[in-house]
Amino acid sequence: MSASDPVPAGDPVVGIVMGSDSDWPVMREAAAALQEFGIAYEADVVSAHRMPDEMIAYGHGAAGRGLRVVIAGAGGAAHLPGMLASVTPLPVIGVPVPLRYLDGMDSLLSIVQMPVGVPVATVSIGGARNAGLLAARIIGSGSDDLAADVREQMLTFQSDLRDQAHAKGA
Ligand code: RP5
Secondary structure: OOOOOOOOOOOOOEEEEEOOHHHHHHHHHHHHHHHHOOOOEEEEEOOOOOOHHHHHHHHHHHOOOOOOEEEEEEEOOOOHHHHHHOOOOOOEEEEEEOOOOHHHHHHHHHHHOOOOOOOOEEOOOOOHHHHHHHHHHHHHOOOHHHHHHHHHHHHHHHHHHHHHHHHHHO
């Protein structure tokens, strides 16, 4: 796992975790979105199946270490987001990572179908950028400056989409 852009300075407020190094090409899009807003994050491999003790410890310690949102990505039998949501009061955003088989439907259904009381905000298959943007919105709702930046990003993106829609009809 490696990020080409430096992580914004400061104590991390978003934890990006994933089941394997192999998830990073998808999950780095969440990091890139946070980077755009200057939101400090940490990124690590915390596998539910391969390192369950570390995974539970991560969830137990996340809020106390100052994290405000956890973004968790995994593929296949993707239990990581749900397991973390069961041991942390922080909002958890789940990213279904598509693998070679089943086109990520297994990941999606593993993450989205949580029992009542254990919420995971699930984005689309491979939708790590939206996970980063959602984390920015969650954190921005408590900060006027960041909320303004998030609004600006949204308006710019809408304008781009409008241009694309017109271009398709040209
Ligand atoms: C999951 O198994 C990981 O999240 C990853 O998406 C998948 C495959 O992992 P590797 O075999 O590539 O390490 O737990």
